Amino acid sequence: xxxVTDEVLxxxxxxxxxxxxxLYKVRQVHRETDDAxxxxxxxxxxxxPFGFSAGQFNMLYVHGIGEVPISxxxxxxxxxxxxxxxxxxxxxxxxxxxxxAGDMLGVRGPFGVGWPVAQAEGHDVVVVAGGIGLAPxxxxxxxxxxxxxxxxxxxxxxxxxxxxxILFRKQLEAWRARLDIxxxxxxxxxxxxxxxxxxxxTKLVPKAPFDRTRTVAMIxxxxxxxxxxxxxLERRGIDADHIYLSMERNMKCGIGLCGHCQCxxxxxxxxxxxxxxxxxxxxxxxxxx
Amino acid sequence: xxxxxxxxxxxxxxxxxxQEHLALLVGCxxxxxxxxxxxxxxxxxxxxxxxxxxDGKVAVEAFAPQKGAVAIDTYGEGDVLGWSWLLPPYRWRxxxxxxxxxxxxxxxxxxxxxxxxxxxxxxxxxxxxxxxIIEQRLDATRWQLLDLYGVRD
Ligand SMILES: Cc1cc2nc3c(=O)[nH]c(=O)nc-3n(C[C@H](O)[C@H](O)[C@H](O)COP(=O)(O)OP(=O)(O)OC[C@H]3O[C@@H](n4cnc5c(N)ncnc54)[C@H](O)[C@@H]3O)c2cc1C
Ligand code: FES
Numbered sequence: 001x002x003x004v005t006d007e008v009l010x011x012x013x014x015x016x017x018x019x020x021x022x023l024y025k026v027r028q029v030h031r032e033t034d035d036a037x038x039x040x041x042x043x044x045x046x047x048x049p050f051g052f053s054a055g056q057f058n059m060l061y062v063h064g065i066g067e068v069p070i071s072x073x074x075x076x077x078x079x080x081x082x083x084x085x086x087x088x089x090x091x092x093x094x095x096x097x098x099x100x101a102g103d104m105l106g107v108r109g110p111f112g113v114g115w116p117v118a119q120a121e122g123h124d125v126v127v128v129a130g131g132i133g134l135a136p137x138x139x140x141x142x143x144x145x146x147x148x149x150x151x152x153x154x155x156x157x158x159x160x161x162x163x164x165x166i167l168f169r170k171q172l173e174a175w176r177a178r179l180d181i182x183x184x185x186x187x188x189x190x191x192x193x194x195x196x197x198x199x200x201x202t203k204l205v206p207k208a209p210f211d212r213t214r215t216v217a218m219i220x221x222x223x224x225x226x227x228x229x230x231x232x233l234e235r236r237g238i239d240a241d242h243i244y245l246s247m248e249r250n251m252k253c254g255i256g257l258c259g260h261c262q263c264x265x266x267x268x269x270x271x272x273x274x275x276x277x278x279x280x281x282x283x284x285x286x287x288x289x
Numbered sequence: 290x291x292x293x294x295x296x297x298x299x300x301x302x303x304x305x306x307x308q309e310h311l312a313l314l315v316g317c318x319x320x321x322x323x324x325x326x327x328x329x330x331x332x333x334x335x336x337x338x339x340x341x342x343x344d345g346k347v348a349v350e351a352f353a354p355q356k357g358a359v360a361i362d363t364y365g366e367g368d369v370l371g372w373s374w375l376l377p378p379y380r381w382r383x384x385x386x387x388x389x390x391x392x393x394x395x396x397x398x399x400x401x402x403x404x405x406x407x408x409x410x411x412x413x414x415x416x417x418x419x420x421x422i423i424e425q426r427l428d429a430t431r432w433q434l435l436d437l438y439g440v441r442d
Pocket of ligand 2: 252253255257270
């Protein structure tokens with residue numbers, strides 16, 4: 001876990017400038033879908049483990065191109081490699097997709113406040129993900145499954161564009177095969193041969209098996225999807241202070257100094273990216289922010 | 290006597306319906322079962338039923354000559370299928386096909402329309418419930434049109 005003091009970041013016990021990237025080497029590249037890929041990274045020098053909390057992000061620097069915030073998608077309990085899953089949308093993420101094993105990448109982090117996995121203990125956990133939003137939530141799922149007896153029912157609701165866009169498909173299938181977790185997947189547009197659910201992810205909420213009086217819900221996806229999902233969860237009877245979501249804004253420093261990610265009074269990089277819904281609800285519905 | 294009343298009373302779509310209205314519905318209801326792949330209804334056919342899903346899964350499909358059948362929505366346990374029976378010309382706009390073995394309660398449309406005409410309280414109650422479903426589906430369709438997960442530009 002990282003914490004920011006004036007100019008110095010205390011990261012994994014070692015002091016260094018928060019603006020200075022560590023060098024990492026790409027160990028493996030996994031193609032997830034047409035435009036999403038996972039990079040497994042290892043330190044270029046030394047083997048110190050990379051500690052992080054579920055929901056935190058790193059600033060990833062592709063040399064000569066630029067730096068972008070990307071959530072950590074790996075297992076917070078298994079720190080052999082640092083894992084990031086990214087969708088190629090623009091200059092930096094496309095350059096990142098072109099990286100191959102052995103290539104170098106700069107890493108700053110981990111930054112931000114993660115998912116409330118400790119507060120969720122003793123509760124049912126509902127994870128609602130849209131599109132690439134499953135990646136920032138995967139560490140939470142790893143954590144909950146590694147500590148299964150501390151949680152009530154565990155439900156994953158995942159919606160994406162087409163069957164070909166389903167992220168971590170094999171893993172979702174493996175989770176679904178377990179007897180202690182419920183996994184529901186839906187796509188906005190079916191293609192031939194798809195026999196699963198069709199329709200938006202909010203449609204899954206009314207039928208999901210959880211106890212509304214003791215549930216913590218965590219949502220990640222496009223902002224409109226998160227807004228509608230939070231409304232649907234409230235309609236199901238979950239209080240706004242038991243709903244959490246992860247916000248995205250363009251970032252530069254990642255540590256609350258430059259103001260790039262400011263959203264109302266909050267800095268997404270430092271106070272988030274994960275926020276309680278009742279704290280962020282107003283901002284979600286305001287156009288100009 | 291064994292009737293469908295307890296099943297209808299427990300279904301999310303009908304929960305809370307007054308006892309006498311439920312009794313009217315039971316008179317129009319029958320159990321049906323569709324095997325995977327079987328059509329529940331076809332586009333253009335007369336809409337003479339609507340369905341309360343008990344279990345299984347039904348896909349509503351649109352057929353386009355170049356694309357074949359495309360599933361545009363799926364329904365499962367707790368859902369209600371079909372509202373073309375409510376308004377003239379009482380014809381299905383899409384195909385509906387069971388994706389899995391599916392059990393439903395079928396409500397006869399003529400029987401229902403007559404009962405709703407004769408008892409406007411029942412008619413109004415059902416209209417309110419269908420309006421809620423139509424609103425949800427309209428929202429969902431708008432959201433699908435936004436193509437939220439598409440590439441940002
Ligand atoms: C805390 C945080 C965690 C993130 N985690 C992930 C992750 O795990 N995986 C992942 O694929 N992406 C993640 N993102 C989004 C990622 O940072 C952006 O996609 C990336 O910065 C785009 O950079 P680019 O240079 O490739 O594209 P650009 O050329 O900067 O942008 C391409 C297009 O995407 C839009 N865009 C850029 N950034 C964002 C954004 N943050 N939100 C909405 N639209 C944007 C631009 O307006 C433009 O239309 C995260 C963002 C934040 C803030
Ligand atoms: S990115 Fe600089 S303040 Fe948040």
